Structures are given as C-alpha cells and as structure tokens.
Amino acid sequence: xxxxxxxxxxxxxxxxxxxxxxxxxxxxxxxxxxxxxxAADELACSRFELPVSKSTTTHHFRVLRESGVIxxxxxxxxxLSGLRTEDxxxxxxxxxxxxxxxxxxxxKRLGED
Amino acid sequence: xxxxxxxxxxxxxxxxxxxxxxxxxxxxxxxxxxxxxxAADELACSRFELPVSKSTTTHHFRVLRESGVIxxxxxxxxxLSGLRTEDxxxxxxxxxxxxxxxxxxxxKRLGED
DNA sequence: CTCGTAGTACGGTGAATCTCGTACAAGTGG
DNA sequence: CCACTTGTACGAGATTCACCGTACTACGAG
Numbered sequence: 001x002x003x004x005x006x007x008x009x010x011x012x013x014x015x016x017x018x019x020x021x022x023x024x025x026x027x028x029x030x031x032x033x034x035x036x037x038x039a040a041d042e043l044a045c046s047r048f049e050l051p052v053s054k055s056t057t058t059h060h061f062r063v064l065r066e067s068g069v070i071x072x073x074x075x076x077x078x079x080l081s082g083l084r085t086e087d088x089x090x091x092x093x094x095x096x097x098x099x100x101x102x103x104x105x106x107x108k109r110l111g112e113d
Numbered sequence: 114x115x116x117x118x119x120x121x122x123x124x125x126x127x128x129x130x131x132x133x134x135x136x137x138x139x140x141x142x143x144x145x146x147x148x149x150x151x152a153a154d155e156l157a158c159s160r161f162e163l164p165v166s167k168s169t170t171t172h173h174f175r176v177l178r179e180s181g182v183i184x185x186x187x188x189x190x191x192x193l194s195g196l197r198t199e200d201x202x203x204x205x206x207x208x209x210x211x212x213x214x215x216x217x218x219x220x221k222r223l224g225e226d
Numbered sequence: 227c228t229c230g231t232a233g234t235a236c237g238g239t240g241a242a243t244c245t246c247g248t249a250c251a252a253g254t255g256g
Numbered sequence: 257c258c259a260c261t262t263g264t265a266c267g268a269g270a271t272t273c274a275c276c277g278t279a280c281t282a283c284g285a286g
Binding site for chain 2: 092
C-alpha cells in the first residue's frame with residue numbers, strides 16, 4: 001500500500017555532470033535545492049513558496065529529478081523530495097557542497113536570502 | 114600598441130553563480146574549460162578542436178567570457194583565452210575545481226576524454 | 227459519496243539557445 | 257599590394273526552455 005504511483009529516476013551511473021549543472025543553473029531550482037539542503041527531512045513540494053505557478057513548480061521538480069539531483073516519492077497526496085546527496089557525492093565528490101557554498105556566499109553578498 | 118580591440122568582461126562582483134553553472138552545463142563549453150585548465154598558458158581559440166563551426170565556436174567563447182568563466186585578449190590575429198581562476202576561487206571557493214574534478218571523473222568513467 | 231488539497235497532463239506562447247553559412251575585418255608574411 | 261590565417265557580424269532555422277491556464281487524477285477527511 002505504500003505506493004501506487006512510481007516516479008522515474010535515473011540510476012546513479014546515468015547521472016551526467018552537464019545535466020546536474022544545467023539543473024542547478026536556474027535560480028528557482030537552485031533555491032529549491034538550497035532549501036532542501038537546509039532541511040533535515042524530505043519536503044513536500046507544497047512547502048516551497050515559489051514565485052511561479054503550480055504547473056511551473058511541477059516542471060522544475062521534474063527537471064531536478066530527471067537530472068538526478070533529487071529523488072521523489074509519493075506519500076498520500078503529497079510528494080516528498082530530497083537531495084540525492086550520497087549518489088552525487090559518490091559520483092562528483094565535493095560538487096554539491098561547493099555549489100551550495102557558492103550560492104550561500106552569493107546570497108550573503110547580494111543581501112538576499 | 115599591445116591592443117586595439119577591447120573585449121567586455123564582467124567585473125568580479127558581477128559574476129553570478131547561476132551564470133557560471135549555465136556556462137559550464139554545455140558539453141562543448143565544459144570541454145573548452147577542461148582544456149584551459151590543463152594548459153599552463155592561455156590558449157588561442159584555434160587550438161581547440163571542436164565539432165562545431167567557427168561561428169559556433171565564437172558563440173561559446175563569448176558565453177564563457179560574459180559569464181565570467183574566462184578572460185580573453187587579442188594578440189595579433191589570435192585571441193588568447195584563460196580561466197579566471199583567481200576571481201572564481203575568491204567568489205566561489207572550490208567550485209571550479211570540483212566541477213573540473215567531476216568532469217574528469219565522468220570522462221574517465223565513460224571512457225571518453 | 228462529496229469536498230478540499232496536492233500535484234499532473236496538456237497545449238500553447240514568447241524568449242533564449244545552439245547551430246550554421248556567408249560575408250567581412252584585422253593582422254602577418256610574401 | 258595580395259594572399260592567408262584568425263576570428264567577428266549578421267541573419268536565419270531548429271530546438272529547448274520557462275512560464276501560464278485549464279482540466280484532470282489521486283488521496284484523505286468528513
């Protein structure tokens with residue numbers, strides 16, 4: 001009963017660095033990823049306050065999932081998302097954390113957050 | 114006399130992490146950057162063997178320059194390109210090297226180079 | 227069963243991107 | 257001056273992308 005609908009994820013070996021960089025190069029997706037990195041658990045899509053419509057939000061989460069940055073599972077009506085930290089660290093050591101660090105530094109520098 | 118034509122570069126503070134990630138997310142540009150990282154000096158555009166036309170090559174070098182990843186100067190008929198390692202390391206410590214490391218690992222894993 | 231919430235699917239629009247070929251500019255060497 | 261090398265400018269075509277609204281599905285609560 002835990003799951004009816006399944007979601008397609010790339011296997012670890014299928015994750016490409018160009019795809020990951022492309023996924024992270026969009027401001028909204030980078031914001032999602034930063035928020036996920038700051039959370040202890042997985043988060044439902046509805047927990048994000050994004051300046052775009054629901055359909056666009058779905059689109060961005062799909063890009064992140066298909067590029068291998070996040071994994072998603074259904075739980076009730078919600079869909080929980082979490083970073084694929086272990087897979088990414090194995091494939092590309094240090095990449096995720098330096099991107100997150102760079103984004104944090106830039107946010108601090110520009111007075112955003 | 115060293116230079117007639119000048120090229121527009123973003124100042125260090127204008128470099129955005131999204132722009133850098135976007136620039137690096139194209140396979141051809143990533144290849145250029147890896148080759149630049151492996152070179153001791155700056156390289157002329159003509160030193161790159163890329164599977165695209167001359168005009169497309171110009172386009173990719175411009176994207177890299179305008180995003181702040183490389184700097185370029187004219188020298189005779191050639192245009193020399195080099196990574197902006199210092200600026201990038203200051204703004205985003207570790208980012209460039211982890212991207213290069215990730216690209217190397219992936220190239221090794223996929224048997225390309 | 228009905229209602230509300232969470233998210234998807236679909237179709238469409240406008241902008242950006244990658245690509246090319248052709249024509250041109252700038253410098254070097256004969 | 258002329259030829260050659262290097263790279264640019266200028267369209268132009270094809271693709272991708274971000275975004276939206278509307279209609280729909282899936283699930284949980286009452």
